[in-house]
Amino acid sequence: MIVAERKPFDEIRQLIKGYKRVLTVGCGTCVAVCLAGGEKEVGVLNAELKLSQKTEAEPAGFGEATVQRQCDMEFLDEIQHMVGDYDAILSMACGAGIQFMAERYPDIPVLPAVNTVFIGVNKDVGWYEERCKACGNCALGVTGGICPVTMCAKSLFNGPCGGTNQQSCEINADQPCAWHMIYTRLERQGRLDNILQIFPANDWRNQKPQTLVQPGYEERKASE
Amino acid sequence: MTTKQQNQVEKIHLETTVAVIGGGYTGMAAAKTLAQNGYPVILARQENDGAWHDTSLTGLDGLKTLENQVADNGPIDILSQSTLIEAVGVPGDFTLTFMSEDRRVEKKAGAVVVATDLSSSPLTFIYGLTPCASVVSLSELESLLASETGQKEIGDKKKTIAFLVGFAHEGNPLLMQRVLESVRKIVEMDGCTAYVYVNNLKVAEDGLERLYKQGRDNGAIYFKLQTAPTVIQNNGDLRITFYDPVIRNNIELSPDIVVVEESLVADQQNISLAEILRIDLGPAGFLQKENVHRLPVNTNREGIFVVGGGREIQGLSKSLADVDNMLLQVRQLIGGGEKTVAAKAVVDREKCTICLTCYRCCPHAAIYWDDKAVISPAACQGCGICASECPMDAIQLTDFTDTEMTSRIREAAAAETKAAAPKIIAFCCQNSAFEAGTAAGLFHYDLPAGLQIIKIPCAGKVDINYILNALVEGADGVIVMACHTGNCKSESGNTYAKWRINDAYRKLEQIGIPKNRLEFATLASNMASDFARIVIDMEKRISQK
Ligand code: SF4
């Protein structure tokens, strides 16, 4: 899941400065699950904004809506009837959702209310940990299910650097060395010979905006 | 984006079989009682169940007799050498998986009764002694006194027996009771002598004082000492010495047997049972937290009960009372296997994004999921914690919907008051502060003119949105009042409320609103004057601005 966190209130306040009618839009999927931008958070943010406007001579008005996913046009269409009444949209979706919203409604400013932080897992209510950097060339099959790109501070693909220190990473004693973890996991599974496999340099040129078409849908895309 | 209002009343079927975990004395008594009252029973036993039991009580069926009665009772399905490894489901419909004699066995049960025993560990080593025929633990002495050969051995040889009590640990009334019972039995044997070296005589419990006197009248001798006497063990030869400050001399005695106290502790198994059954583990490994709202045998989960030594250090008579209480609870829950329940909380399946927040937060483990979150009406206690935590506002309490609460808040903030009186909205838990507030009114305590009380089922229902919106709607002050720490009927409703208040403080600070307009307080239902003080204080504080 994509994990995000609410932007500091002051920053949001700055972002919406000058707009008289703001529509806050939540997303009912990833950011709802990580408790940053679902229907509840929309209500909370709007209450905060209303409170902060109390001292203004002409307080701004705030509306709210939450769609299933802001990264799907069909769901974005659902708020079309409301958008005309506002002069800015405050989106609580991840960066992708915000951009898609901006693309769908190009005539008014779409502003971010959250910071998109990472792709991660849910450890407990409100507690998330990063697990994948979407490098585009997944190594997990060889590395015992532990990501060297995310878990290694230097994103090394071929074993630890010289800083590996009794299970810890050199950046911090509390940070486990990814390659130590990989070694232990592979050993446990009797797959230690994997460790000798050399990865060619990752094609970081891939780190440009990407498009993915699932193989079964290529023809569908071509026909558009 | 409207919320469906559902006032669901459902007829549900409940499995009538009850699973009893633990095959010691209490577990067997529970199984027998349930079977006699028409509930089919699964009795999960382990090899050494019944190894410890309080043999000091007389007039009860012996363990063996009970064992036979249990074996003879038709509807008791005994799973021997079994350990619970998995439990899923809701009251009336639990599925339990046991490893029994190395096989996986799956059983259905409507309710679960945990009846683990206490376990005792000898404290001989703390006194620097080595166990042998003349240095025995309290349990060993009890078994001797319970057997004919043991009685002969002690009685015929007119033995002198010394007890060491209360120097190795705090001790407790049950331990004291067992010592006193054994002492009584010994001094009743012709020619036998009992010396008791004791630190702190704990005879507070019913009947102990009498038992103590009975022993003393029959010749038992008590030495109350600040520190343990010196015991010298030379093979079978024993010498006990202590300094008597009154006669200013050492007193030395040579008993035939030294009986060393033991400590009673919770069964190790409780830890894994708590995890598997998702019930709270209390202090010292017992399966209950101290909570004034909790009935004697209830856990935080409906349908899972704990009796006897599983919940506290207690003797057999108390454990048997637990068994009777448990039967009442089982009857109330399962009855004849069918009942009508009104849902206290419902999930709007269209809104639910199955984030599992509610499942993880519910203190009563009342939530499970299919493709969306589902709340078991039989298990839900209506605390509202889930509703306040749900990031999609997908859960509504039938008696306290968000729509109703929002209009309550709006009305409260708009209520007419005397010109300058600040408006204070107090969200009060119905189990404590709401009663205190009502009483404060009835007793004519001074209360702020602008005070509006909003009743909530539990502080856990106070959504951060309610707090912020009360201020948005025009309240000058907001107070959230919960039960005292450890006293929340839903265990953690007050904790969640506190966390949300702290979150709200952070938000108010960022917005630039004085934090003193919001307060969190804990109260008991009989604290009317404290209620009045808290609200008056807030009125003073916010009037000063
Ligand atoms: S917009 Fe972002 S947060 Fe919302 S569903 Fe799509 S990826 Fe997840």
Ligand code: SF4
């Ligand atoms: S290697 Fe790591 S960063 Fe790359 S796709 Fe796999 S998990 Fe994600």
Ligand code: SF4
């Ligand atoms: S907290 Fe709400 S959204 Fe999450 S699973 Fe429960 S009902 Fe669904």
Ligand code: SF4
């Ligand atoms: S209202 Fe309370 S008891 Fe009922 S499901 Fe929600 S959290 Fe659990």
